[in-house]
Amino acid sequence: MKIFGGVPLRGEVAISGAKNLALPALAATLLTEDLCTLRNIPDLSDIASMLDLLNHLGMSIDRCGPNSISLRSSVIKSITAPYDFVRKMRASILVLGPLVARCRKASVSLPGGCAIGARGVNLHIKALELMGADIAIENGYINASAPNGLFGCNINFPISTVTGTENILMAAVLANGTTRIINAAMEPEVAAFADLLIQMGAKIDGHGGSIITIEGVDSLHGTDFTILPDRIEAGTYAIAAAITNGRIILRNCKYNHLMQFFETLRLSGIESKVITKTSENLDDVEVYRAEDIRPVDVQTAPYPGFATDLQAQFTTLMTICNGTSSITENIFENRFMHVPELARMGANISIHGRTAIVTGRKQLIGTQVMATDLRASVSLVLAGLMANGKTVVNRLYHIDRGYENVDQKLLACNAKIERFTV
Ligand code: EPU
Numbered sequence: 001m002k003i004f005g006g007v008p009l010r011g012e013v014a015i016s017g018a019k020n021l022a023l024p025a026l027a028a029t030l031l032t033e034d035l036c037t038l039r040n041i042p043d044l045s046d047i048a049s050m051l052d053l054l055n056h057l058g059m060s061i062d063r064c065g066p067n068s069i070s071l072r073s074s075v076i077k078s079i080t081a082p083y084d085f086v087r088k089m090r091a092s093i094l095v096l097g098p099l100v101a102r103c104r105k106a107s108v109s110l111p112g113g114c115a116i117g118a119r120g121v122n123l124h125i126k127a128l129e130l131m132g133a134d135i136a137i138e139n140g141y142i143n144a145s146a147p148n149g150l151f152g153c154n155i156n157f158p159i160s161t162v163t164g165t166e167n168i169l170m171a172a173v174l175a176n177g178t179t180r181i182i183n184a185a186m187e188p189e190v191a192a193f194a195d196l197l198i199q200m201g202a203k204i205d206g207h208g209g210s211i212i213t214i215e216g217v218d219s220l221h222g223t224d225f226t227i228l229p230d231r232i233e234a235g236t237y238a239i240a241a242a243i244t245n246g247r248i249i250l251r252n253c254k255y256n257h258l259m260q261f262f263e264t265l266r267l268s269g270i271e272s273k274v275i276t277k278t279s280e281n282l283d284d285v286e287v288y289r290a291e292d293i294r295p296v297d298v299q300t301a302p303y304p305g306f307a308t309d310l311q312a313q314f315t316t317l318m319t320i321c322n323g324t325s326s327i328t329e330n331i332f333e334n335r336f337m338h339v340p341e342l343a344r345m346g347a348n349i350s351i352h353g354r355t356a357i358v359t360g361r362k363q364l365i366g367t368q369v370m371a372t373d374l375r376a377s378v379s380l381v382l383a384g385l386m387a388n389g390k391t392v393v394n395r396l397y398h399i400d401r402g403y404e405n406v407d408q409k410l411l412a413c414n415a416k417i418e419r420f421t422v
Helices: 019-031 045-056 090-103 122-130 162-173 188-199 231-243 255-267 308-318 338-344 374-386 396-401 406-411
Strands: 002-004 010-014 035-039 060-065 068-072 105-109 134-138 141-145 154-156 178-182 203-205 211-215 224-226 247-253 270-277 283-289 324-328 348-352 355-359 368-370 390-394 416-418
Touching (some): 002 374, 019 035, 019 188, 045 060, 090 141, 090 162, 122 141, 122 162, 231 247, 231 255, 231 270, 231 374, 255 270, 255 283, 308 324, 308 338, 338 368, 338 374, 368 374, 374 396, 406 416
Antiparallel strands (some): 002 390, 002 416, 134 141, 203 211, 247 283, 348 355
């Protein structure tokens, strides 16, 4: 993407459905033979990857509207998630729980490392073993079998894991007896995911909190479910408004999912206010810079803490603050890949272990930079939108994993950008 920086972004951005809810929701349709319809599914390459995998497993898939998909897995033709699918997208691990629950066996390629860290799946495996599955790691695959089904038990996650909690929710809804997940992930996507399972007939209590209780049932049924808005996308466009000294209205987001984030923005001089509440309980939020950007120290943490998925974007914002800010990444060990690229644009950042110290300057200077992962790619686009002159972000395809229609959304806010392929 070629970006001519320095133009204040003004306009409206309709927030898309949350990728990190849509992915487990698609996987959850493996739990029933019935037809499921999922709405507000964002058009992203990660969603396409998940649909390819589900199709490989035997799912029939129909697009029944611009962002609506009908899925039915009357029969599961394969219980194997091959390496070629999993290497493209780690969230493929989300088919492990439902396959073991429904078919009593599964073979899922180990995801391996990724750009932002090692990201093990040991906690998913250990929890399934506690529920009675026999698991062997063979030739790079997790081979799980539970010939007598899974059994409810207490699962105490030593660290909060989002997809781990979701996988065990899916395993537990069809297990014999009661499962208690202790130190469950409390992200809004996890709570909404439990709501989807409840709509399919599951018995779940305590979701949204740190202890979730699931009473196994014999079967689940089909449903029609709408994915909630993507809080990370909303937070990203909020920073786009602030960093360019513009004003953006985020249409159809959930303000309360971003409360802490907007509070952090407020501390740095950026205002956000709900201007309309829709009948679906969604909010239109106006975001603009009210003062010079002040330094704010942040530490990433599981929800309701500062989201790791907004850390790269916030780091970019801090490159033009009037002081020094410290940003600590506590979730992933390698999530500062954007920092050397921002430094090439003139940012003053040094990394000390898990902490980046950012000393602001007036403006960054456009140049060629390289995206390494989804959130790093968007943080470089944000840098380009604010920088003096022309920025070219290479390997931008990472952005299509998590930002629907990003070019059109930015262009609609007057951004001077051009996407091209070399
Ligand atoms: N972890 C383990 N073992 C496990 C599971 C997790 O060591 O078995 C560690 C991870 O390595 C990490 C920490 O626990 O250090 C938390 O990881 P978590 O499992 O919560 O991450 P995830 O489920 O793989 C989801 C999102 C990520 C988001 C994280 C944290 C999806 C599909 N992905 O990943 O989203 O960063 O939670 O909130 O929901 C993104 O959208 O850019 C993205 C990376």
